[in-house]
Amino acid sequence: MNKAVILVGGPSRATRFRPLSMHLPQPLFPVGGQPIIWHQIKALSKVKDLKEIILIGFFEDYIFQPFLSKCYEEFSGISFKYLREYSQLGTAGGFFHFRDQILRGSPKNIFMLYTDICCSFPLNDLLAQHERHGRLGTIMVTKVDRSSAHLYGCVVVDHETKLAEHYVEKPETYVSDLVSTGVFVFDQEIFNFMAKALEKRAAEFEHEHAQENAYGRYEDLDNTQDVNRLRLEQDILRAMAGDKKLSAYMCTGFWRQIKSAASAVPANALYLQKAATDGSVALATASSDGPEISGSVYIHPSAQIHPTARIGPNVSIHARVVVGPGVRINDSIILDNVHIKDNAAILHAIVGWDGRIGKWGRVEGSKVTNSDDIDEVTHAGVKVNSICILGEDVHVKDEVFIRNSIVLPHKELGGNKHNEVIM
Amino acid sequence: MKALILVGGFGTRLRPLTLSVPKPLVDFANKPIILHQIEALVKAGVTDIVLAVNYKPEVMVAVLKKYEEKFGITITFSVEEEPLGTAGPLALARSILGKDDSPFFVLNADVTCDYPFESMRDFHLAHGNEGTILATKVEEPSKYGVIVMRPGSTQIDRFVEKPVEFVGNRINAGIYIFSPSILDRIEPRPTSIEKEIFPRMATDRQLHTFDLEGFWMDIGQPKDFLTGTCLYLSSLAKRCPEQLASSSDEFVCGGNVLVHPTAKIGQGCKIGPNVTIGPGVVVGNGVCLQRCVLMEDAHIKDYAWVKNSIVGWHSSVGRWSRLDGVTVLGDDVHVLDEVYVNGASVLPHKSISSNVCEPGIVM
Numbered sequence: 001m002n003k004a005v006i007l008v009g010g011p012s013r014a015t016r017f018r019p020l021s022m023h024l025p026q027p028l029f030p031v032g033g034q035p036i037i038w039h040q041i042k043a044l045s046k047v048k049d050l051k052e053i054i055l056i057g058f059f060e061d062y063i064f065q066p067f068l069s070k071c072y073e074e075f076s077g078i079s080f081k082y083l084r085e086y087s088q089l090g091t092a093g094g095f096f097h098f099r100d101q102i103l104r105g106s107p108k109n110i111f112m113l114y115t116d117i118c119c120s121f122p123l124n125d126l127l128a129q130h131e132r133h134g135r136l137g138t139i140m141v142t143k144v145d146r147s148s149a150h151l152y153g154c155v156v157v158d159h160e161t162k163l164a165e166h167y168v169e170k171p172e173t174y175v176s177d178l179v180s181t182g183v184f185v186f187d188q189e190i191f192n193f194m195a196k197a198l199e200k201r202a203a204e205f206e207h208e209h210a211q212e213n214a215y216g217r218y219e220d221l222d223n224t225q226d227v228n229r230l231r232l233e234q235d236i237l238r239a240m241a242g243d244k245k246l247s248a249y250m251c252t253g254f255w256r257q258i259k260s261a262a263s264a265v266p267a268n269a270l271y272l273q274k275a276a277t278d279g280s281v282a283l284a285t286a287s288s289d290g291p292e293i294s295g296s297v298y299i300h301p302s303a304q305i306h307p308t309a310r311i312g313p314n315v316s317i318h319a320r321v322v323v324g325p326g327v328r329i330n331d332s333i334i335l336d337n338v339h340i341k342d343n344a345a346i347l348h349a350i351v352g353w354d355g356r357i358g359k360w361g362r363v364e365g366s367k368v369t370n371s372d373d374i375d376e377v378t379h380a381g382v383k384v385n386s387i388c389i390l391g392e393d394v395h396v397k398d399e400v401f402i403r404n405s406i407v408l409p410h411k412e413l414g415g416n417k418h419n420e421v422i423m
Numbered sequence: 424m425k426a427l428i429l430v431g432g433f434g435t436r437l438r439p440l441t442l443s444v445p446k447p448l449v450d451f452a453n454k455p456i457i458l459h460q461i462e463a464l465v466k467a468g469v470t471d472i473v474l475a476v477n478y479k480p481e482v483m484v485a486v487l488k489k490y491e492e493k494f495g496i497t498i499t500f501s502v503e504e505e506p507l508g509t510a511g512p513l514a515l516a517r518s519i520l521g522k523d524d525s526p527f528f529v530l531n532a533d534v535t536c537d538y539p540f541e542s543m544r545d546f547h548l549a550h551g552n553e554g555t556i557l558a559t560k561v562e563e564p565s566k567y568g569v570i571v572m573r574p575g576s577t578q579i580d581r582f583v584e585k586p587v588e589f590v591g592n593r594i595n596a597g598i599y600i601f602s603p604s605i606l607d608r609i610e611p612r613p614t615s616i617e618k619e620i621f622p623r624m625a626t627d628r629q630l631h632t633f634d635l636e637g638f639w640m641d642i643g644q645p646k647d648f649l650t651g652t653c654l655y656l657s658s659l660a661k662r663c664p665e666q667l668a669s670s671s672d673e674f675v676c677g678g679n680v681l682v683h684p685t686a687k688i689g690q691g692c693k694i695g696p697n698v699t700i701g702p703g704v705v706v707g708n709g710v711c712l713q714r715c716v717l718m719e720d721a722h723i724k725d726y727a728w729v730k731n732s733i734v735g736w737h738s739s740v741g742r743w744s745r746l747d748g749v750t751v752l753g754d755d756v757h758v759l760d761e762v763y764v765n766g767a768s769v770l771p772h773k774s775i776s777s778n779v780c781e782p783g784i785v786m
Contacts, residue, residue, distance in 0.1 A: 326709035326726040328743040328761060343709040343726040345743040347761060360711045360728045362745055364763065399711065399728065
């Protein structure tokens with residue numbers, strides 16, 4: 001039997017996802033009509049013999065309970081659990097800390113997924129290759145543009161043996177254009193490897209500590225050097241690659257990070273397009289008496305869309321949303337209970353919960369072309385051209401135009417805004 | 424009576440509109456600029472009109488031929504070989520302007536107002552001196568040349584260019600009436616009537632000022648063309664409200680909406696204030712128009728939003744598109760669906776498929 005662990009992080013980690021993470025934790029933010037984490041669970045549910053999915057993070061315990069209750073109903077045969085890290089133990093620290101619970105029932109293989117990614121998740125193929133090569137772990141990699149490789153964990157792969165020969169986290173120079181996707185599968189023996197890594201690290205740390213003390217620089221060390229923290233990338237993957245115990249599986253489907261709030265829009269598009277081919281989410285279809293639908297569109301059953309509206313492509317419209325006559329929406333996420341009045345246009349944008357858009361209002365972001373250009377929404381304190389995001393309960397008055405801006409929750413906008421962050 | 428209209432050159436300030444149509448023929452409130460002037464002159468008894476031009480486009484000759492017939496007047500083109508300033512053209516047209524003793528009007532083609540030609544004529548004949556300048560009052564006289572009158576008189580004492588200290592707020596409105604004797608003061612060479620002729624006439628106590636009631640605007644460039652349109656429509660609302668769309672029309676919002684009878688307007692629109700809609704224009708459903716000018720055969724598609732803009736002849740604005748910031752679409756320009764255009768001047772026969780966010784020229 002197999003298990004999976006999803007690393008969901010915590011409230012302090014999702015600052016780049018503001019202002020959307022001010023309302024709910026990033027893993028529960030919906031893209032493609034479902035929470036980010038749901039897509040991972042859905043993919044895991046199709047893995048053969050997978051019995052348990054464990055979320056590890058440092059959110060309050062109650063945060064994930066309603067969501068996990070729904071998962072119990074939807075994915076029968078799988079049990080769900082949330083385990084809270086009380087101190088930040090590093091990316092692999094929580095995983096190691098909860099090893100007894102993970103190992104309960106003696107799973108053969110253990111998946112580990114970061115939550116801030118969207119992907120086609122070819123997990124059965126990943127598992128098949130992992131078992132075929134029989135190494136301690138397999139890292140799923142994807143090919144990125146050579147110029148942006150330095151933003152990721154880079155993996156040098158032998159294409160014949162699938163051996164990950166070298167792993168380096170965010171190198172300054174070019175090492176490889178195959179990068180870590182944040183999806184892994186490990187043999188249960190991984191915990192022994194981690195234990196040894198921790199011992200080795202403790203010994204090195206003693207040594208370094210003594211050396212640093214001698215030079216009087218100890219105070220300068222940042223807390224990532226904490227001996228009790230275990231970092232997956234630097235401490236484990238690098239060592240596994242060095243010991244020839246890591247395989248690499250090449251993901252041929254789509255993959256991208258969901259770091260900034262703006263990246264939710266392309267992630268939404270990717271999942272909707274996936275749903276159009278595999279039916280993982282029920283998409284809206286055009287009808288003679290309904291609105292004009294183009295491309296992949298998700299509309300919650302409780303949303304009301306006027307027949308003269310034109311929606312799509314790549315639009316998610318959530319619960320209790322009301323869309324008036326002559327409204328145009330493309331490449332956007334419209335969250336619960338948003339009301340959009342007549343003739344308004346929402347283009348490349350996210351409209352937060354309970355938002356109101358007046359007649360002939362226009363909320364427009366820039367079309368995202370490069371996958372890297374939206375990981376930061378400001379540069380040197382200035383809003384860069386990207387998705388337009390309205391936080392929770394933002395009211396845009398009639399005819400007002402909000403372009404390339406980010407608006408924090410509970411604002412009323414009576415005048416046009418261009419390229420601004422509005423507090 | 425006679426009149427000279429100073430038309431001048433290519434109207435470059437009003438491009439891109441004047442790339443397709445000579446400036447005097449550009450529609451202002453659904454009527455060529457020059458026709459407003461001709462109609463008012465004819466009403467004041469003018470039968471001879473001279474157009475001082477630097478070039479003579481065929482299309483203008485043809486249109487003015489029609490006006491000659493329609494009003495039973497004579498229209499002559501006086502073509503300058505070299506630019507003669509604002510006074511030179513008077514000397515060039517001496518044979519017409521000086522053919523009898525009756526006074527003649529001189530007007531700048533770019534100026535719009537409620538032309539008070541009849542009362543100006545009466546006033547001029549009553550004081551008996553050589554010239555009368557129409558004066559308009561402005562809020563910031565420091566930007567203009569200000570007229571200073573003799574105490575208790577309409578007679579002009581002097582002109583003060585861009586006064587630092589307040590000396591009055593009457594400025595030259597660019598419309599005059601002169602007795603033919605003024606022609607003896609002017610040579611057919613480049614001369615400024617404002618800077619060279621008027622000061623001498625003031626010294627000779629031959630120049631009076633006549634106050635213009637109501638609005639005044641130089642509409643020689645797009646921004647002012649829009650402002651002039653608003654002022655004109657407001658004036659029309661007072662003088663002849665029946666020419667404007669009734670406020671009981673469902674689409675009218677805020678009044679001052681002039682719609683040509685051949686234009687078609689869709690459902691659920693919000694139009695006004697200050698909108699002119701030309702002949703053959705089609706406005707779709709759910710369109711919002713404010714402070715804008717739609718020239719003949721323009722097409723505004725469903726749910727578009729247009730403000731502070733001029734949409735040229737045969738141009739179209741796509742669904743959910745948005746024009747703002749003194750955007751001027753030349754002849755046959757097509758803004759595709761969902762596109763935002765801010766402050767662009769778009770040359771004729773262009774198609775715009777992506778946003779133009781910053782003001783500029785689209786070649």
